[in-house]
Amino acid sequence: AAAAAAASSSKLDDGHLNNSLSSPVQADVYFPRLIVPFCGHIKGGMRPGKKVLVMGIVDLNPESFAISLTCGDSEDPPADVAIELKAVFTDRQLLRNSCISGERGEEQSAIPYFPFIPDQPFxxxxxxxxxRFRVFVDGHQLFDFYHRIQTLSAIDTIKINGDLQITKLG
Structure with a gap:
């Protein structure tokens, strides 16, 4: 366990994945392999003060990618989506929405700037x-998204797909 703790605190060297096949179990989030499209479990669900970290690299010619926090991983019927962040490179937009009982909510798009750059880490x-959820990109607060699902502990799954590679989750 000490070796795993040491490995999880070490920085990524030359941008290579930290042997993602046997990545150490971190705090309360366990992720099998960081392959896109990705689906992982958030142990105990969300709660005030809890943070989800996604580190990755945008593809060279990206169209879009999405990061969603959902209530379980059911596809049929689709799990409720507490927050979906969708980066759209053609429009340089970062869209946010929810989907509850199959109904999409009101989309939000206002951001001070578009933070993602092709072929660059984020x-x-x-x-x-x-x-609310408060979302930071590269350390800068970009927007707030007020909860539309009030049972925070039910938000227990993270899904990531699109034109990116994931280097670290926590």
Whole structure:
């Protein structure tokens, strides 16, 4: 276990994945392999003060990618989506929405700037607060998204797909 703890605190060297096949179990999030499309379990679900970290590299010629926090991983019927972040490169937009009982909510798109660059690494942090998710990209707060699903502990799955590689989740 000490070796795993040491491995999880070491930085990524020359951009290579930290042997993703046997990646160490981190705090309370266990991820099997960081392959896109990705689906992983958030142990205990979300709660105020809990943060989800996604580090990755945008593909060379990206169209879009999405990061969603959902209530389970059911496809049929589709799991409720607490927040979906969708980066659209053609429009340089970062869209946010939810989907509850099959109904999409009101889409939000206002951002001060578009933070993602093709072929460049990024760090997205989704911080759960009592009334909202607060989203940071590369350390800068980009927007707030007020909870549309009130049972935060039910939000227990992260899904990632699109034109990116994942280098680290936590």
């Amino acid at each position: 760090r997205v942090e989704i911080l759960c607060e009592h009334p």
